[in-house]
Amino acid sequence: MAMQFVQGGLTGAAKLKAVTKLMDILTQDLSTSKLRPQERDSALEEIKVYVRDPRDADPVFTKEGIETLSKHAFDSSSATTSRNALQCLANSLLVTPSTRDIFAGLGYPEKASSKLMSSNVEDEFLVSRIIFLTTYGTKVNLPSLIDQYHLADAILRNLARHVDVWSPKPNSSLLGSRSKTRARQDPMTKMALTETAKLLFNVTHFCRQHVDTFIPAIASIVTLICQHDIPQPEPLNPPLGPLVNALLTLNLASEQGIAALFPKVKPAVPTERLIRLLDLALNWYSDKELETAVLPLVTALRKIYELAPIDTVRHVMHAKLLPTAKDRKKVLGKGNSVASLILRQTTNALVPEFSNAVSHMLFELSDKDAASFVQNVGYGFASGFLFQNNVPIPEGVQESFQVATGAEGGRGRAVNAITGQYIDQEASADLPEMTDEEKEREAERLFVLFDRLQKTGVVSVENPVAQAAREGRLGRDVIDGKDRIKELD
Incomplete structure (x- = not known):
């Protein structure tokens, strides 16, 4: 049964x-x-x-x-x-x-x-x-x-x-084409x-x-x-x-x-x-x-x-994973290319392991050379990685540089070292020009701020507003007279 x-x-x-x-x-x-x-x-x-x-x-x-x-x-x-x-x-x-x-x-x-x-x-x-x-x-x-x-x-x-x-x-296969499809x-x-x-x-x-x-x-x-x-x-x-x-x-x-x-x-x-x-x-x-x-x-x-x-x-x-001339028409990391997508992940705090891995990959693609790394990805993206990994920051990295090589018309064009964007592609600020009175007030404000910083001992550089006035680039009335400075205090 x-x-x-x-x-x-x-x-x-x-x-x-x-x-x-x-x-x-x-x-x-x-x-x-x-x-x-x-x-x-x-x-x-x-x-x-x-x-x-x-x-x-x-x-x-x-x-x-x-x-x-x-x-x-x-x-x-x-x-x-x-x-x-x-x-x-x-x-x-x-x-x-x-x-x-x-x-x-x-x-x-x-x-x-x-x-x-x-x-x-x-x-x-x-x-x-x-x-x-x-x-x-x-x-x-x-x-x-x-x-x-x-x-x-x-x-x-x-x-x-x-x-x-x-x-x-199909000729080298042990399976026929129909068997493969199935x-x-x-x-x-x-x-x-x-x-x-x-x-x-x-x-x-x-x-x-x-x-x-x-x-x-x-x-x-x-x-x-x-x-x-x-x-x-x-x-x-x-x-x-x-x-x-x-x-x-x-x-x-x-x-x-x-x-x-x-x-x-x-x-x-x-x-x-x-x-x-x-x-x-x-x-x-x-x-x-x-x-x-x-x-x-x-x-x-x-x-x-x-x-x-x-x-x-x-x-x-290099050509596919590092920013191209097309990418540099914008601030790096703003486009939709794979290089831009990778760059955005280097600063993604929500994925620390992945961020670290892609940063190391870009550094390795730059032959582990700090100067090349900055030129490839921009100082804005490179600085954090260099600091965290105790890599000395090369001198002059924050100055613009000329692209030595590159396709799509990139050769020899000046690049903003911070953003990685071509300088000639940078958008100018669409702001109304300041009046003389507005310029004078702004200069006074900056003069006071630098004066306070110098008194704290934090900085020892010459006040740029005072320097500009001495060189004739600002009216003397901007900085003449302590009474005007006191008014801002």
Whole structure:
């Protein structure tokens, strides 16, 4: 007689009773195999629903419960049963962190690493997430998973498969064009790639001694970043955000890393793609999201600049990330270019980490030279960074300078060193000209203010109003006679 399982929305004692019964049945089935495949899968699907809310589902989160689910997940001959159990495990490890150490202690990360070699994207998604979760708060032996259970091989293989899906060269692909189209449109493909990128980041972050094992991943990640569609309207939504993050823990300075980041043909393409993502991100994300979602992108660009060829990629980064002649038609930071958007973030007090990162990036783009930094971004933006980082301020930085180089007619034009704007583009104040009487009153006011400052000892410069009068630039009656000064007191 077929067993009947009640689906759906129990809570409290009724839910606890149902979960207890289901787990008992699944445990007994491991030794008796009395359940029909449909019954077994139905029971696992019901457990999957119940564990989304850990309340009144305690039997699942015990050592016995996790072991039962793990055996169905990794020892079953049925792919459907295995995936249903994997879903239950993934939910359990997510909502109840204590189960992660139980899972690791039972030795199942080793079986999970081996199962990750599966070419099925749903298996990739579920198993990658399970191993990813066990990297937090457990004693999982990552070196052993890499050396003995092929974890690195599985991750590299899965990334290569995703590259194949997005490859624009059908003749070199393992998949036909129709299969590629279906794979790209399948939400599970994107979810699997996202989990693989997250797992790669954690493994290389927590197991630095094996980071060089993952060097081949750099080429796959760079290719995927360049070829994958940019999510709209949030450009760093998965999988692109996790892929950018994954670059940060890899050995980019390796020979393979350099070759991937700066290909011989069109070496600036990967960098330009990242700059495009930054442009879109700065136009979309809130302050809070800049600190989390966009900061890794800036960090990646800084790492790339440090390694980039000077005459190609660095030149492109200068042209796209530093103010241009067009930007200097206004006070710097007032336009809509990516350079203007970056500059505005350098003074954004609501995002201190992000502000610090973009300021350092601009300083590095200026070859870490204070004078070049001031000329590139203007003293108004540069001064705070130079002061906070104890960088000596070069002499004469507050004086206008001539643009030595630049496109769009920028060469040789005088620039206001404070604002970074071309002096010939500065708007004159649209104010009515002062009458002689108004000029005289203003001069008297300034004379008194400087006289008071000199008496305090704070300044020792000559009163400019008195100097102007002595040189014949003001009428003598402006300053003659202490009685007129006293009237202002």
